[in-house]
Amino acid sequence: MNALEAISIDKRYANHVALHDVNITVPEKSIFGLLGPNGAGKTSLIRIINRITGPDNGEIKFFGDALNPEHVNQIGYLPEERGLYKKMKVGEQALYLAQLKGMSKFDAKVKLNEWFERLEIGDWWNKKVEELSKGMAQKIQFVTTVLHEPRLLILDEPFSGFDPINTAIVRKEILRLRDQGSTIVLSTHNMGSVEEICDSIALINKSRVVLDGSVDEVRRRFNENEFLIRYEGSAVSLANSLWTNFELISNSRDEDEGDNEAIIKLRDERTLNDLLNTLTPNVQILEARPHIASMNDIFIQAVEQSKHTS
DSSP states (O other), rough: OEEEEEEEEEEEETOOOOEEEEEEEEEETTEEEEEEOOOOOOHHHHHHHSSSSSEEEEEEEEEEEEEOOGGGGGGGEEESSSSTTTTBHHHHHHHHHHHHHTTHHHHHHHHHHHHHHHHHHHGTTTGGGGOOOOHHHHHHHHHHHTTTTTEEEEEEEEEOOOOOHHHHHHHHHHHHHHHHHHHHEEEOOOOOHHHHSSEEEEEEEEEEEEEEHHHHHHHHTOOOEEEEEEEOHHHHHHHHHHOOTEEEEEEETTTTTTEEEEEEEEEETOOOOHHHHHTTTSSEEEEEEEEOOOOHHHHHHHHHHHHHHH
């Protein structure tokens, strides 16, 4: 079953088109990356899913049913703009937010103690929010978002404000939540996180979905017959040995390994064997393997391509 479906969603504000014919499918029990440049339309879609606003056209399905007000308590939403009351104590505020989501005070306290222990923040209970750093406050808001065990979690830049250690801790918890059955929509600009934890993605640019699919499938789609060649010898000799059927994308020295690396694109149905036969008289090949584009490269490339097709 799909946890979430956006079907032909349109949203306009005055003369601004925020979303146009947006279709996304989020599989159940997965981590789905919702990507796009600032102003692309991601926040508008998230607001519609949370029933903060409604679409002008189209519909949202929540686990197969048309989205309705009763579904809101089954959604946990961590917005990019944080919203804790600075003068309240951490424990008091966490209990208050849990009860707003329908939890009893007793159940909330039991689960909060479990989460505070897991994230090693038990001694924060009586601190005021204004005493916390941005990252500490972010941890508290993350806990209050997931505490009521929603079927769908929407996390907008959940790693913002975290150092690498706390980023790793929260990433581990997100994966654990998925493995326990939660479905997670992750809106982020952190492409490293997308590669590490997302199962599938949709990229929105200028109100439209311009790329979607599983992370593995998307990366294969952008594998443009490029190979990474690690070699010993002259970089100039390698470059000079190439002819029109090959394109030298980059050529650099790996100071750690003490050898050279080149990324070369094959043209006109040439094969890796053709490339190796061209290079071996001039340099010593140490390694040759497909060069798979990073999600960061794919993001930039897809956004650039969409500018020419929109």
